[in-house]
Amino acid sequence: MKSSHLIISQLKSAHSWSKLKEFDEISKLINSLTLEARKYIAFAHKKEQILLVALKNPNLCAEFNTYTAPILLNTLSSFKEHFPTLSSLKQIKAYFPQTPSPPKRSTSLLSKEELDAQLKQIKSYRQRRALIQKYQEQGCIRFLPPRHFARYNEIIETFFIQAYQERSDGNFQIQSTNPKLTSIFESIQHIIQQSHES
Incomplete structure (x- = not known):
């Protein structure tokens, strides 16, 4: 009786199942990368x-094409006996698959005041x-309100501005030798000291 491993290897060697063998070699090649790259x-x-x-990240395409792709090509040329279908590759390219954006159904935009007037009429948070x-x-509103924006009846004009509290008290040494930078740092230090006193 044939084992399952033998049956699968015979299927992969058949010409009609060559895509299965190709997929298996691609997964072997990807598994040869580091865990950080595979992620x-x-x-x-x-x-x-x-x-x-x-x-999964479009920012990594250039890095992958510059550093990782030559390593993979070198691996393919060095281990041709393990990658018979992939050894004929000339190039490896990374890309970010983009899904097409849905068409906008409406072109008329709502202002904050119009949205506020409609939200005031609704009392339930979930309905808002x-x-x-x-x-x-x-596509009627351009801005993306915060999660709890619908909870309030009034629109606060500064809800787009996120304020950060200054942690420094302004007592730091300025080690710049450039006089322009020193004056800029001194003005920053003065502003921090004033805001900390009040």
Whole structure:
């Protein structure tokens, strides 16, 4: 009786199941990377002579193409016996798969005052939140209100500005040798000391 491993290996060697063997080699190649690099890979597929690697973060594509892709190509050329279908690859590219954005259903924008007037008429928090989400999906409001924005009846004009409390008391040494920078640091120090006193 044949074992399951033998049956699977025979299936992979058949020409009709070559995609399964290719997928297996791609997963072996990705598993040869470090855990940190594997964490950002969504999937990979072969297109002609290029291996396309989809990443979860668009900021890492340039880094992957510059540093990781040559390492993978070197691995493929060094271990051709382990990667027979992938050894013919000429290039490895990383990309970020973008989903198409849904079309905007409405082009008329609501002002803060109009949204405020509608929110004042609704007493339930959940209904207010549902109204805001509906207008966001329709594209009627540009700003993204904070989560608890619908809980209040009045719109606070400064809710977009996030204030940070100064932790320093202004007693620090200025070690700059440039006179322009020294004057800038001194003015910052003076402002911090004034705000800390009041």
